[in-house]
Amino acid sequence: MKLLLAFVLGCIGSVAMADEQDAPSVQVSVEPYQYSQDLDIAHVVAITQVPDVCDVVPMQMTYKDSKGDKHVMEYHVMGNGCTN
Template identity: 45%
Template sequence: MKILKIALILALGGIGSQAFADDSHSTAATSNTPVENYAYGTKLDIKKVIAVSDIPDQCGPVPAQMTYEDSNGQRHILQYQVMGTGCSNG
């Protein structure tokens, strides 16, 4: 029973370290990617969305970013404007 618990802990620890290693690789690749500004009518080739930034708690337009991969596997960072989440309806 004790060996089973140790094996389970080691397996979960190994999976967690692999997930952390993969996350740090994606952060390193993202830091070298230039930020592109979205303009109305821009043609986008989005195959996979990797990350979307949090929307600030402000009332009014605020910048947001989306990291994605295109159909060629290249990573892009797109900056665009969204409405903040701080506006009340009442």
């Protein structure tokens, strides 16, 4: 039974890896955020973590728009390292 389960999981994993390798890797350029810019954000994919520094730091948010296109937007926030 364990052997059968390992075989099935191995087959599923190899199919998933084959799909990832066949998909073309698309480089997404980083777009700087402009104040009052109209954004079309349908789904947030990832946001970088705010570092523990007391300074303004760049952040990146990866998102998909209403058409399904992937975008990476860069903006600035204050770090988490300030005590007051």
